[in-house]
Amino acid sequence: MRITIDHRTRYRFTKPQARIVQMLRLTPCDTQDQTVVSWMVGVDCDARLRDATDGLGNAVTMLYAEGPIEEIDIAVTGEVLTVDSSGVVHGSIEPLPPMIYLRTTERTTLGDDLRAFAADSMALAGDPLDRLHAFNAALHIRFPHVPDAADTGLTAAEAFARGRATSRDAAQMFIAAARSFEVPARYVSGYRIDGNAQSAPHAWAEAHVERLGWVGFDPATGLSPDDGYVRVAVGLDALGAASIAGTRIGAGDEELDVALRVSQE
Amino acid sequence: MLMLSRTAAALYWLGRYVERADFIARLVEATVRLDALSARPAGEAAWQSALAVTDTDDAFAATGQSYTQSNVARFLTLDPSHPGSIVRCLEMARNNARAVRTALTRDAWTAINRAWWLFQNRASTGGATATLNLVEQVKGETRGFEGSIHRMMRNEATWLIQLGAAIERADNTARLVDVKYHLLLPEDEAVGGVVDRDQWTTILQTVSAVTAYRWLYSDGLQPANVIDLLISRFELPRSLAACVEEAVQLLSQLARRTGLQGEADRMARARMARMQKTRTSEVIVSGLHEYLEAFIHENSMLNAAVARQFRFI
């Protein structure tokens, strides 16, 4: 599938900022399942962009801009060719072994209720892969509608207790539970075709399964990702894979505006 | 390597806050005297004008207190709740000094620290005598601080403290003249009455210029002469002309050190060139208030230019 992405993020500040430093994880990498045909990260003000790779293998871009800045517009446009691999990731860059994704973070705090829910949903399944699918499907039934929205800042346990979740929260619930069963699991941020305009990138999970390697699970659908997905960044949790991590020097508030269109050619 | 901008900012504001504390102390001292000379209830007006000079009249009104000596004196000296009191100025000075402790001599630090201690565990100023005592002690410590700055190495630390003090002093003198002139010269009243004379003496006292006035002007106490002294006479350290000149000198010493000149240098030099051509008589004719207002505005522009040039933020 040929997928085009147009992702605009605009920060508007109530007072001019003296400077801005941001770390962007907005660039996908090639794997055997996705080929980046073209990709552009552009900024509408005088800024310096520097590319690097972080410790987990994500492409990161450091953005440095000098003030006074009243607004900054980050435009990502690109085109990616994908193939359906039944959710199995082939040929991704993995600088660290899966075991690193067994660590828990503050955001992937599990909590007793979610632990019990996960154990219940897996009870009838057989092998590890089936168990993960069963849990993914159960999460989807429990949270049928998980919008792609700005980070809630909640832990997995908190989001589960609240009963409403974004795709980020659902992905964190999945990885928190998988890790508790000693399955390495990680957070993925990226794009998914669903025809509608969205206000944030999509989030799902990947778990490491013997003999298969990394396998994607999307609680938003209860299924594994297909060729309608573009993987951009992985992390231990939503924070670690954040599309934009930034700091600014200056007073006032910020207003965030995201316009995202993911479409099939 | 040259001085860190954060250090420079702290030194500059240290200079400003010590100068401000010193000025408020003198103002309170002179107002106590004016109050004593005035017939009741004229004392109230004396204290009201002291508040106007420090631009804290609204803040005081908001406290709902009456304009008595003890209320206003306490407000200007001891009140920790508003930023224009001596105690707050000294606290800010001390915080800045502490942040750059190694750039200061022991004497300079001790003077600030002692001045700050004068106010700890003190709730009221007491009567007129106690108030005078307190401000006398403040003046003593700030004088000690100034002296220790003069004994410091002639380097950018010293110049930045002095630059802060010069810009603060210019602001203070301009406000003092502006407020008193307005208060004292209602348009339809003849100049030279008795109260008037005390008022003018108050001004001279606030800027320690009683003796200087006698030396420079032989024809008695004339409002026009007082204004001339405070605006145009370079000989008087607290005159606008002297502050303007000092700012230029300090900036060019700093420029020699950094090898850079910037908008603050240009602004300060342009201001001095205009000042040198200024005739007090013309200023009075064309509107002293407007002149002073413009001066105060320009001074704050210079303050902002200094902050940009030395990258305080």
Next chain:
Amino acid sequence: MATRGAFDEIWGHGGPEDPRPEFAALSQWVADTPATELQRRQQSAEAAFRQLGITFAVYGDSDAAERIIPFDIVPRVFLQQEWTRLCEGLVQRVEAINAFLEDIYGERRILKEGLIPPELIYRNEQFRPEVAGIRPPHGVWAHICGIDLVRVGPDEFYVLEDNARTPSGVSYMLENREAMLRLCPELFRDFRVAPVDSYPDMLLETMRSVAPGNNRHPVCVVLTPGHFNSAYYEHSFLADSMGIELVEAADLVVDDDFVWVQTIAGRVKVDVIYRRIDDDYLDPLTFRADSLLGVPGLIGAYRAGNVALINAPGNGIADDKAIYSYMPEIVKFYSGGEAKLPNVETFRCREPQALSYVLDNLGELVVKLVDGSGGYGMLVGPTATKAQIADFRAALTAEPHRYIAQPTLALSTVPTMSDSGLAPRHVDFRPFVLTGSDGVRVVPGGLTRVALREGSLVVNSSQGGGTKDSFVLLEDGPAGQSQSQRQSQ
């Protein structure tokens, strides 16, 4: 735990009347100087420390005013040959620590060889994936190491802990020496003591040697969290004595993958940062996002190879207590020889056999939290109450992987002023080892910490420990500074 039977570094096993022959003169000095005089000098030193503001704030002790660490006037003394042997061990150990860090964040040969269980690295919070794959300028990771040693006999030293993050205490080494020079000048006439005052110069040389590229005049700074930090005195002291700027995060900006310091004449590029801020707070974009002490983008500049951070972020994996027990294997793996400085025997409670041994012998062991520090979360079996032992038994059973245990050692003692005159008190020792691109340097001295309470083994300043000056005697020539060439890996 009784002091009886412990080796006294001056009196040997014989007591005041029969000191070790090499220390007869020193023992005589101690005996000849009246106790009141020693006390007077000690008080004078402490008064000077208070005036200088050499204080520390005790963690978890919120209402406590800042305190000074008690100072003991009787020095701890190393003979030249003792020191030389010790240095060889230190250099070997620190070279191994650097090689280990280089490997663990790079190729990870040691894991492929199966010497360390991989989960001890990958599931350890001290292993920082954020800096995996980054090679610091000149391949130096642990520029400043404080190796905590204990001694049980004339030539028997054990490493208790490796500090490869931001070891503190070097200002005490220098200030204690200043105090001794002022208060006991006669000692320096009678004994040839190797000077320690070259430490700031050595540190600056070390910093300069690791500047990125071949910059001959690199800009070096000390980065402090600010004046409310308990070690602020040390930060400003070190910056002052090296003649470099002490900066706070707000003074630094990262632009275009370089670090700059804001001065009154504009930005100046910074090449080397001796940071006294923990990894977690170093860069809010990479580590804790809520850090106000950090420099946004700093890790980006570091990743690009444009700034040296001293010590490198991620070093915690080398001095982690869970890794400690593997240090003999680590030293052997990278140096090719047996470790010259042994570890204290360590039981890894994560291993079932070790755990059952530890549970059976709690009364004789010291049990430590793997991620604890400063003497907190620690059980000293021989002096513990029944209730304390019961608490630890429960904690160990619940989370064995969080604990290690070690036998209690008969730590050496040094004569120390006490309420009842001179008495032996247990000591430990932290020498400071510097590693630059040009080799490893050990300053001839260090920080001796002393447990002031009789029989106590806890020397931490937060729990009633004090400090002493540490003399290294020069026998001939102004040696005392050992240097070895760093092996290229």
